[in-house]
Amino acid sequence: MNEQARTIDRLDVAPRYTEGDAIRLNNMFRGTDPAEMMETVIRDNIAGDMAVVSSFGTESAVLLHMIASVDPSVPVLFLDTGKHFAETLEYRDVLTKRLGLTNLIIITPDGEQLQAKDETGLRWSYDPDGCCEIRKVKPLEKALTAYDASITGRKGFQSSTRNGLPRFEVDGDRLKINPLANWTKERLDTYFEKYDLPRHPLEAEGYPSIGCAPCTNKVAPGEDPRSGRWKGWDKTECGIHSDVTPLPGKDDDNGANDPIF
Template sequence: MNAVAAQVSSVSALPPSDELDRGLRDASPAEVIAAALKTVGRDKLALVSSFGTESAALLKVMAEVDPAIPVIFLDTGWLFEETLAYRDALIASLGLKDVRSIKPAEETLSREDPDRDLWFSDPDACCRIRKVEPLARALKPFSAWINGRKRFQGNTRADIPVVEDDGARLKFNPFANVSRAEIEAIFVRAKLPRHPLVVSGFLSVGCMPCTSRTTEDEDSRAGRWRGRAKTECGIHTMKIS
């Protein structure tokens, strides 16, 4: 069997996403992660985390199910030092066993962003070379991935299912149904450390040039790409092949 045929065979062997979504519509986050693990196995399942302001809650739930599930972290080259330190702290405190820090291809950066100003002139292109393309590369070995989007975050996330088809693989959204209060309860119950920038007014943290503080009356993601129509980096708005 050639490589293309093998991939087609692998994809066709996965259960339909809508069928899984119906079965997990009212499931807890832990139950969704356990179902993902049972569906494809640990070697074919990855969790993608930004190690942002709410990430510890999902990572905690995953660690309780299986701390050896691979975790993909996109180190874009523009992250806050506090985010990198937070990543290391959570790896240690939660006992995560397989965190993979993925960086953009140096050749691509040299060709498309030699002056490191692409974030200003074309933020979509910057996200593509620093997040979308590295994630596509990192997910190649996997049949399914887990992420931390929630419906309460609004915009394109308001109607996300618990399980969806992401082209070549399944995509599990175990926190789709949770509320902000439920996430806070996980932090309190497990005594999880907070992202260091939260106390400074950053309620959602991405890359330094495209992240700003938010006020109490703003949406938590209002500080991302402030002043632009852009609300997503692209990893959740296009199929990852």
Template sequence: MNVMREEDIVTGGSMSVEEATDRAARLMDQYGHLQGVSLIEPMVHEEFNGRITMTSSFGTEAAALLALVAEVDRDLPVIFLDTRKLFGETHTYREKLVDHLGLTNIKIMRPDEEKLEAEDPNGMLFASDVAKCCYLRKVEPLQRALEGYDAWLTGRKRFHGGERDALPVIEPAGSRIKINPLAGYKREDIEDIFEHRALPRHPLEAEGFLSIGCMPCTERVDPNTTDVRAGRWAGQDKTECGIHYII
């Protein structure tokens, strides 16, 4: 279970919380039966034209959503959180995927250097307060990156389990709306996207990493495990970094 702190929550869209909640309900009624490109297209070009972005970790499954988005709009802003603790292979993979898919608008967000110097001067905060480390390196930068947007696309899926078991396709997130085009996809559906579109794989996947985040908090797992995210914060009472608590 993750503890959500007051400072981990932010509003910031142009809608009020009530307006976002009502609009999400209306969108679910109209589009809730859709997924993949069929859902992305109206969200990007009709409902939130110019006011929608997406986030991507450029991890093992990230290419699936990126490929579908590229089919709809290669110029859609893609937010990438460079925590300064990522594997070098993730940066290399990002560059490869961007080139492969022809993406044109990658927004690389980094932690605030002054805050890092004050709160994590030796870069070891992850060892004593992992939640605070995630906040400084991921949550706060994403708060800044989302300014000016009313909606954002995520690659979350129900089969990842945990808090994602009942993930809706469209959900209110405070004063914004969150779209989850792959919510209902199965593991084999993601594999089909990779195979049919000849997408490159994250180089660390072959080394036993099924879900890839920051280097200190990511471990190899048994490739036969049903828990795709088992290698994230292994042994800790934590399953999410906190960015999906941003509302």
């Protein structure tokens, strides 16, 4: 069968995953330790071909450590937007080596798109949504066509738009897995200490959430951890993720009963 025929056949089959699948998985793993959950998901191939989408930000080490402890060859997708802090790129390399990740895939924006729509490299300053679309959304969308599921490091406590985040959700016909959805900052810190994981160098300087350098500001104590992202704009997400719509079957204990030792 040629490639065109396979593509046509694909349009006629049922979606890979539906909201019903996400609800079933949320119920199946309710209250389960995220590390144990991911070991089962990976070992039993529950979500098909998967990739971790990582920004190598301040909390990324926890999820990457969990995944690497099960299978360090799971693909890790990193969007190199061309606008990252130098510290983020250095941290990416340090963490990759430290955790023994063997399948880091660096995704870059399309050169022709950049030339046509952001020739000066300043689109972030007047159209941050358009900048994210070119440098993040479209490149990742293209890369994820090869996978049945993506794994993210989102947590519900990070912002009001992520409150109620389920562990499993659907993104189109693809499954999106958020193992740390109900973890608190305290539990993340405990995990860092337990496994002596390196911290992002900018965290100590007041950056609890780190994206591209032009659109990331320091956050004052007590502020929403993501309030430094796109400061001054009516924007809370880059477009890769949308605001959360809680699903039935999500964990509701805020991680209080998740063992990590």
